[in-house]
Amino acid sequence: MTKVEKISIVGAGLVGSLMSVYLAKRGYKVSLFESRPDLRKADISAGRSINLALSNRGWLPLQEVGLKEKAEELTIPMKGRMMHNEEGQLTFQPYGKSGQAIYSISRGGLNALLLDAAEANGVEIFFNQKCNEVDLNNNILHFEDKKVSSDIIIGADGAFSIIRQAMEHTSRFNYSQQYLEHGYKELSIPPTATNGFKIDKNSLHIWPRGNFMLIALPNLDGSFTCTLFYPFEGEQSFENLQSDEDITAFFKKQFPDAYELMPDLLNDFHSNPTSALVTVRSSPWHKNQSLLIGDAAHAIVPFYGQGMNCGFEDCRVLNDLLNKHDDHWDLVLPEYSKIRKPDGDAISDLALKNFIEMRDQVADESFLLRKKIEAKLHELYPEKWIPLYSMVTFNENIRYSQAADFGKLQSEIMDKVMATPNIESQWEQLDFESIVNQLPPMV
Ligand SMILES: Cc1cc2nc3c(=O)[nH]c(=O)nc-3n(C[C@H](O)[C@H](O)[C@H](O)COP(=O)(O)OP(=O)(O)OC[C@H]3O[C@@H](n4cnc5c(N)ncnc54)[C@H](O)[C@@H]3O)c2cc1C
Structure with missing residues (x-):
């Protein structure tokens, strides 16, 4: 392989942005292409989870690129699960030993921090640039008004990656995608009149109800982002929650204590999308001089709170391999695919299993x-x-x-x-x- 100098990353979400910081710090000329506008200037949060649980596998890479302290300012520790039963009674289950916690963090806040760090390290970021096609044989990305050639292409463009789609058309590339029968809808518990938290702020709240559940993670402004995981179709399903009466009756019966705290329930329910949950498996995670990281390689369901953490770990592992092989990408790429793929598969399976644990067994x-x-x-x-x-x-x-x-x-x-x-x-x-x-x- 010719000497690698110029790297293009497609997708400036959480994982692509972090990868760009790692690579810029190694001295590469990094360009980051993002189809959406700059989230630091425009509100583009609709349709994705507003907050996420960050844990050790995510913290370590943030620490390695020098962003741990700044990220800490954006977080709220959640020390365990707070279970809410149908009568509104609470049971607390610690996640680990005393002092251990997972951390609720704003997706937008963390992404903005990573984009700032990318720019500060010399990464060139191009917003409103949708990659339409990639030539994997010649390392060329196609955009509406330009073509960009690079020594290495990194697909960090999420579950429906255009880079992965190009790989899917090459020989001996494996790919599968599986949708859950459940979808999710985000709702909200606003803060108190004095910007306080209406329920315990240091817990991840769960209302487990057998085949479905509601969860809530705290935000710094005193609000909670709630997510209802519920089947798309069937007797108990989103399909049967259409009228205000249906929605109100459902929440009053299933989540009576949460219902009391959700004055905007009907408005949120009607205006927020019902989104699908997909598991994507692929291999290998590289082809020629292109590779996949984050959801582009391994989209998983969110029930272990590990999608982003796993994507951040991809970046750390890749960086470790660059250290190990002295930046010889021809050695790094196959080893990255080889060692990361079993880990991607493992967390993908664990995440699916944990849905059953969270919605059913925890009670x-x-x-x-x-x-x-x-x-x-x-x-x-x-x-x-x-x-x-x-x-x-x-x-x-x-x-x-x-x-x-x-x-x-x-x-x-x-x-x-x-x-x-x-x-x-x-x-x-x-x-x-x-x-x-x-x-x-x-x-
Ligand atoms: C409801 C829900 C809750 C979750 N909770 C957690 C959690 O608690 N903890 C956790 O670790 N993970 C969680 N996740 C998973 C986490 O959101 C993802 O794993 C993470 O966002 C993956 O980041 P990414 O950068 O790989 O992909 P994405 O976040 O999807 O970013 C991809 C980026 O690429 C851009 N893009 C796409 N196509 C193109 C193109 N053709 N050209 C240019 N740009 C393009 C997109 O606009 C986007 O900005 C959750 C996910 C969901 C759905």
């Missing part, structure tokens, strides 16, 4: 006991037994694929533990050492 007594026993194992043997959620969320040194493999073994062991007679009353007498010793050592 189940036996599930809660299981979690309690696992927490005890972790407390007694912190290095040996790390709960799956903690491996994924708080342990950026454990790969997603390793976490998934370990989680499977833990689950098999816990199935046996939960079958112990009278486990509800006897669990504190379990032989915790023999349980933990059933696991192979973590390497």
Whole structure:
């Protein structure tokens, strides 16, 4: 490969912007192309989640590019799940050990911070530039009014990536896309009259209702962004929530405490879109001198709060490989595809499974006991037994694929533990050492 100097990134969302900062810091001439206007000047939030949960795998890359402190100013820690039952009773489940939290952050605020950092590091950003086509053999991007050639092309253009679409037409490229039967709609709980929070600000709130759920994440202005995950079609579905009466009756019955806090419910419900949730799998994540990062490579459902975190980790892994191979991209690209793909697949599967846990099991007594026993194992043997959620969320040194493999073994062991007679009353007498010793050592 000729010496790489000029890199073009398509998509200035969260992941493309972060990647541009990493690469500009390495001395490359980086151009970032974004189809939409500059979000720092125009409100383009419609249709995407307003806030996201940032966790360790996202924090580490932000720290590496020097943005951790600035990002911290945009966040609210969420230390656990606050479950709301049909009567409005609350149960709090910590996410991890004391001091561990996931962080609610504004998508727009974080994206703006990354764009500022990109510009400050010399990245040239071109807004309102939709890439229509890519020539993967000659490294040329086509826009409405120009063609751009580069040494490397990075597709960071999201779940419906134009760069990936070009790869789909090449030999031995695998691709699949799967929609969930559920869609989502964003709603809101406004702040109190004095800009305070109407419910606990340091929790991720969940109203689990079996086949569907409502969640809420806090915003710095005292409001909460709520998301209703609900089937598109069927008896209980968005299709059957049309009239004001239907919507009001549904919320009063299913989420009575939330309903009381949502004065703009009907307006939000009618004006905000009902959006689809897609899982995209592809491989390899590179073709010739082009590669995919973030949702372009691996769009996942949001139930582990890992889509952006995983995309940020892609950037860190790519940067580590550039270090390892002294910027020899011909070595970096195949290795990136090889090591990242199993991790993308693992988090994709875990995210799908976690939907069932969040909407259904978190309210189940036996599930809660299981979690309690696992927490005890972790407390007694912190290095040996790390709960799956903690491996994924708080342990950026454990790969997603390793976490998934370990989680499977833990689950098999816990199935046996939960079958112990009278486990509800006897669990504190379990032989915790023999349980933990059933696991192979973590390497
Ligand atoms: C409801 C919901 C909640 C979520 N919650 C979380 C969470 O809590 N934690 C978490 O980690 N993740 C979460 N995610 C996932 C997260 O939003 C994505 O993983 C993340 O936005 C991916 O970033 P990206 O930059 O790869 O893609 P995108 O954010 O999709 O950005 C792609 C960019 O490319 C641009 N673009 C697209 N096509 C072109 C083109 N042809 N030419 C030029 N530009 C183009 C787009 O305009 C866009 O700006 C959530 C997702 C959803 C839907």
